[in-house]
Structures are given as C-alpha cells and as structure tokens.
Amino acid sequence: MKTVTVQSHQAPIVKTKIKDTLFKRLWNNRTLLIMCLPAIIFFAVFAYLPMPGLYLAFVNFDYSLGIFKSAFVGFDNFRFLVMTGDLWKLTFNTIAYNIAFIILGNILQIAVAIMLNELRNKWFKKISQTLMFLPHFISAVLVGLLAYNILSYDYGILNSFLKMIGMDPVETYSNPAIWPYIIVITFLWQSTGYGSIVYFAAIMGLDKSILEAAEIDGANAFQRIRYIIIPYLKPTFIILLLFSLGGVLKGNFGLFYNLVGANNTMLYPTTDIIETYVFRTLMTNFNFSLGSAVSLYQSILGLFIVLTANWIVKKVSPENSLF
Amino acid sequence: MENSARRNIDFSTIMVRMIGYGFIGLFALCCLLPFVLILSSSLTSESAIMESGFSLWPKEFSTFAYEIVFKNPRLVIGSYMVTMIITVVGTAIGLFIVAMTGYALQRQDFLYRNKISFYIYFTTLFSGGLVPFYLLITQYLHLKDNYLAVLLPGLLSPFLIIMMKAFVKSIPHEITESAKMDGAGDFTIFLRIILPMTTPALATIGLFIALGYWNEWYNSMLFLSPNMEYRPLQLFLYNVITSADFIRNSAASANVTPQDIPLESMKMATAIVATGPVILFYPFVQKYFIQGITVGAVKG
Numbered sequence: 334m335k336t337v338t339v340q341s342h343q344a345p346i347v348k349t350k351i352k353d354t355l356f357k358r359l360w361n362n363r364t365l366l367i368m369c370l371p372a373i374i375f376f377a378v379f380a381y382l383p384m385p386g387l388y389l390a391f392v393n394f395d396y397s398l399g400i401f402k403s404a405f406v407g408f409d410n411f412r413f414l415v416m417t418g419d420l421w422k423l424t425f426n427t428i429a430y431n432i433a434f435i436i437l438g439n440i441l442q443i444a445v446a447i448m449l450n451e452l453r454n455k456w457f458k459k460i461s462q463t464l465m466f467l468p469h470f471i472s473a474v475l476v477g478l479l480a481y482n483i484l485s486y487d488y489g490i491l492n493s494f495l496k497m498i499g500m501d502p503v504e505t506y507s508n509p510a511i512w513p514y515i516i517v518i519t520f521l522w523q524s525t526g527y528g529s530i531v532y533f534a535a536i537m538g539l540d541k542s543i544l545e546a547a548e549i550d551g552a553n554a555f556q557r558i559r560y561i562i563i564p565y566l567k568p569t570f571i572i573l574l575l576f577s578l579g580g581v582l583k584g585n586f587g588l589f590y591n592l593v594g595a596n597n598t599m600l601y602p603t604t605d606i607i608e609t610y611v612f613r614t615l616m617t618n619f620n621f622s623l624g625s626a627v628s629l630y631q632s633i634l635g636l637f638i639v640l641t642a643n644w645i646v647k648k649v650s651p652e653n654s655l656f
Numbered sequence: 657m658e659n660s661a662r663r664n665i666d667f668s669t670i671m672v673r674m675i676g677y678g679f680i681g682l683f684a685l686c687c688l689l690p691f692v693l694i695l696s697s698s699l700t701s702e703s704a705i706m707e708s709g710f711s712l713w714p715k716e717f718s719t720f721a722y723e724i725v726f727k728n729p730r731l732v733i734g735s736y737m738v739t740m741i742i743t744v745v746g747t748a749i750g751l752f753i754v755a756m757t758g759y760a761l762q763r764q765d766f767l768y769r770n771k772i773s774f775y776i777y778f779t780t781l782f783s784g785g786l787v788p789f790y791l792l793i794t795q796y797l798h799l800k801d802n803y804l805a806v807l808l809p810g811l812l813s814p815f816l817i818i819m820m821k822a823f824v825k826s827i828p829h830e831i832t833e834s835a836k837m838d839g840a841g842d843f844t845i846f847l848r849i850i851l852p853m854t855t856p857a858l859a860t861i862g863l864f865i866a867l868g869y870w871n872e873w874y875n876s877m878l879f880l881s882p883n884m885e886y887r888p889l890q891l892f893l894y895n896v897i898t899s900a901d902f903i904r905n906s907a908a909s910a911n912v913t914p915q916d917i918p919l920e921s922m923k924m925a926t927a928i929v930a931t932g933p934v935i936l937f938y939p940f941v942q943k944y945f946i947q948g949i950t951v952g953a954v955k956g
Contacts, residue, residue: 361767365760365766368759368846369772372812383783386787444679448679449676452680465687467687470938472872475931482924522686527949612786624787
C-alpha cells in the first residue's frame with residue numbers, strides 16, 4: 334500500500350525529468366546529429382523506403398493499381414517458385430558458386446601472399462603485384478569483353494589454339510557444363526591479387542625473430558611455411574571465411590550478367606543465380622511480384638545466415654564479431 | 657658453423673623462391689595477357705580477325721577502328737564528359753558526407769552513435785531488393801532518364817563509413833577534447849582539425865567512391881534508356897559490345913558503308929578508349945587501395 338502511493342507520487346516527477354533530459358540530450362548532441370543527418374536521410378530513402386515494397390511478394394501486382402491496392406494472394410508467388418523448382422535451383426546455384434569462390438579464393442590468396450613474402454627482388458615483386466591487382470579495378474563490362482576475346486566460337490583465342498594443335502573448336506557459349514569453371518576462374522582471376530593483400534599484411538605482422546629462430550633450429554623453408562606462417566594465418570582465415578559465409582546468398586550480378594550475356598537461355602541451368610533471375614523478372618518478364626518474392630526469401634534467409642555466422646565468430650573470437 | 661647452417665637452409669629456400677617466382681610470374685602474366693589481347697585485337701584489321709580470330713600480336717596491323725571511333729568523337733567525348741562530371745560531383749559530395757558521418761559516429765561522447773551505426777549497418781543485412789528499388793527510383797522519385805539516378809545511389813555505402821570510422825579511431829580523442837575546451841564547435845573541429853589530419857584516409861575513400869562511379873554501369877543500364885544520347889562510359893561500352901546496330905548507328909556519320917564497319921575491332925578499340933586512361937592512372941594510386949582494404953579488414 335505504502336509503496337503504491339510512493340510510486341504514484343513519484344511517477345509524474347520522473348516523467349518530466351526524462352522528458353527534460355531527453356530534450357537536453359538531443360540538444361547537447363545537436364551538431365553531431367546534424368552531421369549524421371545527410372547519411373540518415375540517404376539510407377532512409379535508398380535502403381529503408383524500398384523495404385515495405387517487399388509486400389509485392391504477397392500480391393498479384395497490377396501496374397495500374399499500384400503496390401498496395403493490387404490483389405492480395407498470400408503465399409501463391411512462393412508456391413509457384415517452389416513448384417517450378419526455380420527457388421531450389423537458384424538457391425543451389427547461388428550458394429554453390431559462393432562456396433567455390435570463398436574456399437578456392439582464400440586458398441589462392443593465402444598461396445599468393447606466402448609466395449610474395451618469399452620473393453626478394455623488389456622490382457619483380459612490385460610489378461607482379463601491380464599486375465595482379467589490375468583485374469580488380471576494371472568494370473564488369475570489360476571483364477565480359479575480355480572473356481569474349483578468349484571464348485568466342487569464331488574468333489576466340491581458345492579455339493584458335495585448339496585448331497592450331499589439331500583439335501575441334503568448342504561451342505563455349507552454348508555449353509552449360511563448362512560455365513561453372515569459366516565463372517569460377519574469372520572470379521579468381523579478378524579477386525585473388527587484391528584479396529591477397531589482407532593475408533600479405535598479416536604475414537608482415539609476424540614477428541621475424543620467430544622465423545629466424547626456426548631457421549637457426551634447422552627448419553627449412555617449407556617447414557617454416559608449414560609450421561609457422563600457415564598456422565599464424567589461421568585466425569585471419571577463419572574470420573574472413575565466416576564473414577564471407579554471411580554473404581553466401583548474395584550474388585555478383587555484374588560478373589554473371591556480363592560473362593553469360595543478357596539472353597543466353599541455354600546457359601541458365603548452370604549460371605542463373607538469384608540476382609540474375611530477379612533482374613529478368615523485372616526487365617524481361619515484368620513479373621514484379623515474383624521477383625520480390627525471391628528477394629524477400631533471399632533477404633530473410635540471408636539475415637538468418639549472417640546472424641548464425643556472427644554467433645559463431647563471437648564464440649571463436651569475440652573481438653571480431655560484428656555486433 | 658654458420659656457413660654450414662646457411663648452406664643447409666639455402667637449398668629449400670632456393671626451391672621455395674623458384675616456385676614463388678614461377679607461380680607469381682605466371683599469375684601476373686595471366687592478369688596482363690587479356691589486356692594485351694584486347695589492345696592487339698583493336699589494332700588488327702577486321703579481315704585478319706575474320707580469318708584467324710583474335711591474337712596476342714596483330715596479324716595485320718590496322719588503325720581503322722580507332723579512325724572511325726575518332727572520326728565522329730561526339731558520342732565518346734559526350735560519354736567521357738557525363739562520366740567525369742558524375743564522378744567528380746559524386747565523389748566530392750559523397751566523400752564529404754562519409755567523412756562527416758564517420759567522424760561523428762566515432763566520437764565517444766556522441767550519445768546516439770551506436771544507434772545510428774546500427775541503423776546504417778542494418779542496410780547491409782536486409783534489403784528490399786531490386787524491384788522495390790526500381791519502382792522507388794522510377795515511380796516515386798521520377799528519376800528515369802535522369803543522371804541523378806546514377807549519381808545519388810552511389811554517394812555512400814556502409815562499408816566506406818565503417819572504413820572512415822576505423823581511420824578516425826587512430827586520432828587521439830584528446831585532440832577533440834582540447835579543441836572543445838578552447839571553445840570550438842563540433843563542426844569546426846571536424847572541418848579544421850579532423851579533415852586535415854585524415855588526408856590519406858580521405859584519398860583512399862575518395863578513390864573508392866570515384867572508382868565506383870567510373871565503373872558504374874548497373875544503375876545506368878537500369879535507369880537510362882537507350883534513346884539517351886550521352887550515356888555513361890561503361891553503358892556506352894556495353895552497348896557497343898552487345899549491339900551491332902549501335903555500332904552501325906554511331907559510325908553512320910563517319911561516312912563508312914555499313915558493310916565496311918569493322919565490328920569486332922571497334923568493340924576492342926572502344927574498350928581501349930573507354931578504360932585505357934584509368935588503367936594507366938591506377939598504378940600511381942594503388943597504395944591507397946591497399947591501405948583501404950587493410951584498414952577495412954582489420955575492422956571487419
């Protein structure tokens with residue numbers, strides 16, 4: 334009884350106090366808040382405003398009615414995606430490509446970083462590093478053209494070579510079986526040099542006296558790499574691996590679209606990923622609802638995967654976790 | 657004693673170095689050759705390409721493709737202008753906003769820094785996807801066929817703000833504190849003290865934004881329709897590569913009969929004209945990109 338009266342007495346005072354301090358807090362932080370305002374507006378418009386649009390996934394979109402007046406159809410769009418097998422195929426392709434990118438990419442990056450560390454000729458090192466970074470800085474459009482120079486049936490250098498050694502030319506752009514290799518190799522070509530910097534920087538941080546001590550103890554160069562450098566890179570590897578696993582459902586649209594071409598339906602079975610599918614629903618089939626259904630599925634499953642990856646990072650090394 | 661130890665080690669070290677030089681050299685060569693291939697194809701006569709395909713050295717040297725590209729340079733120059741203006745304006749505005757936000761969010765005494773940081777970071781975790789974004793730009797902001805549809809979405813990214821935060825973190829907090837004691841406002845501190853102290857960071861972030869604009873083709877393709885006369889460089893290149901009609905139209909005023917237009921070598925020549933300058937420029941600034949990824953990776 335007593336406590337109740339006390340509470341009812343104090344409640345209004347506390348409330349005004351909070352109001353006071355909230356306003357005061359805002360006022361005290363006003364300059365810093367205003368400095369963040371352009372970024373807040375930017376993300377509100379370009380990232381948050383489109384989110385309610387995902388409601389498209391649950392309607393049969395009618396252009397004349399707009400998003401929110403179109404007929405509500407529940408989970409019909411998702412049912413269609415599951416029944417046609419599209420959803421499974423897209424999920425499989427997207428994840429399989431990303432896992433190949435992540436695993437092979439990191440292994441190659443580590444190999445390049447270790448070998449760069451062994452080189453002694455400054456000029457050789459500098460020039461080869463510059464050349465290896467180069468592919469990272471060009472547009473996806475140019476990557477598509479470079480691949481065309483090599484793979485084109487009529488003029489490509491690959492078929493010129495095959496003819497020269499007396500073999501039959503291959504129909505690259507109509508043979509879906511070879512495309513996983515083409516895409517993975519192109520990805521590795523483009524990202525390995527730049528990605529190796531992280532590992533190279535990590536090796537630079539290794540205490541050189543450990544390597545010298547191992548040398549004095551009679552460890553040869555292979556042993557130094559195997560027992561000192563590689564174990565030293567393991568934490569970096571694990572963290573980078575987990576981070577990239579968080580994005581395993583996100584596809585590199587530019588790479589796939591420019592390599593495969595806009596309308597090459599023959600290659601879809603092995604090259605269609607979520608991003609290219611959604612792009613087609615928008616630009617060629619005009620089926621906005623279906624595209625949104627795939628996007629919503631991607632975002633929700635993706636969020637779940639990131640949270641899981643972050644949870645694991647937290648267990649492995651708390652200081653590296655995202656949140 | 658020392659000599660014998662050294663000799664023992666030398667053998668394996670030499671092996672490792674030989675593998676290293678071989679592997680790295682080969683890989684670097686693989687990175688270079690496709691560019692050589694394009695350059696060579698752009699300087700090969702169309703008849704030689706038709707006969708024996710692209711090659712690493714011109715079988716029959718010809719500058720005809722370049723002559724056509726430059727005979728009527730209006731479209732190429734227009735594309736360059738569009739891309740340069742978008743890049744310069746976008747980088748200037750974007751860099752300023754990224755720097756300002758990054759600094760404010762790194763201030764330990766800023767009460768809302770965690771909330772705003774999460775608000776920004778969350779956009780990398782969950783997004784509305786392409787269709788609602790497309791409808792927003794075209795139906796609600798009415799930016800179809802407007803260069804702003806390319807400029808605005810490229811201004812900032814959570815990744816760059818996080819990178820700026822990591823750079824600002826290395827500046828001791830006492831500097832802000834003492835400036836505040838002297839009566840400087842937060843914005844003045846940012847403008848007068850923090851910006852001059854973070855020039856390497858600004859160069860790095862600015863280059864990331866600029867590179868994004870220079871290589872941008874996705875938003876251009878989505879929002880700029882083919883009947884726009886001057887289109888950003890990469891979209892121009894994309895159209896040249898994918899559409900023979902586009903090449904014929906753009907070469908029409910160069911007084912060449914349609915059959916004589918060297919379609920294949922013109923694709924390559926356009927690619928060289930559109931990307932050559934950047935590729936030549938980039939070795940001079942690559943250290944900033946190296947710095948960027950190192951800082952970004954440390955922070956995660």
